[in-house]
Amino acid sequence: MKTKFLLPVLAIIFAVGMSFTSAKMDVDPDNDYIFRNNQWQAIPEINCNPEDQACLVLVTPEEEEYEVYDSPNSNDPKEGDGTVAAVINLP
Amino acid sequence: MKTYGPYLLKGIVALFIGLFVYTGLKKIWEGGLFYSNVRNAPLFGTEMVATFAAFAIPSLELIAAVLLFWPRTTLKGLYMALGLLTVITVYLLGLLFFGPHIPCTCRTFLPKLTWNQHLYFTVGCMLLAITAIILYRTNGRTD
Numbered sequence: 069m070k071t072k073f074l075l076p077v078l079a080i081i082f083a084v085g086m087s088f089t090s091a092k093m094d095v096d097p098d099n100d101y102i103f104r105n106n107q108w109q110a111i112p113e114i115n116c117n118p119e120d121q122a123c124l125v126l127v128t129p130e131e132e133e134y135e136v137y138d139s140p141n142s143n144d145p146k147e148g149d150g151t152v153a154a155v156i157n158l159p
Numbered sequence: 160m161k162t163y164g165p166y167l168l169k170g171i172v173a174l175f176i177g178l179f180v181y182t183g184l185k186k187i188w189e190g191g192l193f194y195s196n197v198r199n200a201p202l203f204g205t206e207m208v209a210t211f212a213a214f215a216i217p218s219l220e221l222i223a224a225v226l227l228f229w230p231r232t233t234l235k236g237l238y239m240a241l242g243l244l245t246v247i248t249v250y251l252l253g254l255l256f257f258g259p260h261i262p263c264t265c266r267t268f269l270p271k272l273t274w275n276q277h278l279y280f281t282v283g284c285m286l287l288a289i290t291a292i293i294l295y296r297t298n299g300r301t302d
Binding site: 087 | 169170176177181182188191194271
């Protein structure tokens with residue numbers, strides 16, 4: 069292969085790898101999740117402010133804060149600013 | 160500039176190839192999530208427009224990357240990149256100044272940036288595309 073293609077090919081390899089690793093393929097677009105009462109519960113999509121911290125919701129009536137996840141998987145926490153992004157009422 | 164021009168041009172072209180392959184493929188891998196983002200984005204409106212945009216945006220990005228890759232079509236790719244970046248910039252301006260609400264940036268290409276910083280990024284890329292077009296016309300092809 070001629071060297072004129074070296075830089076573009078490297079850029080493509082890098083971009084393909086990055087797209088695979090950063091794509092969130094398991095994310096549910098309509099819901100977020102919290103781990104409550106030892107099980108995953110779907111909640112409406114929360115608008116978090118991503119600043120390298122946890123995204124939290126306050127669940128009423130128990131007044132408990134829960135970390136928000138993008139999918140029912142503890143390895144998929146949603147980024148927030150460490151404050152409560154929403155108050156939701158769950159049975 | 161004459162000495163470094165061709166190298167700068169190659170660098171900018173490689174940067175745009177990486178950018179468009181990355182953003183295009185990421186949208187394809189995320190599938191339904193990207194459609195949902197477009198569907199809920201302000202200014203996009205109807206479901207039909209969102210469906211079309213969800214298909215057209217990644218396709219156009221990958222076509223731009225292919226055009227940039229081949230030396231014979233690099234100039235067309237640069238014009239297409241400039242066109243895409245202009246559309247994105249106009250959309251961001253519309254969103255910031257006329258949008259009914261400003262969504263979070265959590266599912267954008269660079270989630271850590273605010274919408275204003277996204278705007279600066281796209282304007283910066285537009286300036287790079289214009290620079291590359293001028294360099295191409297001055298120095299010729301990248302090969």
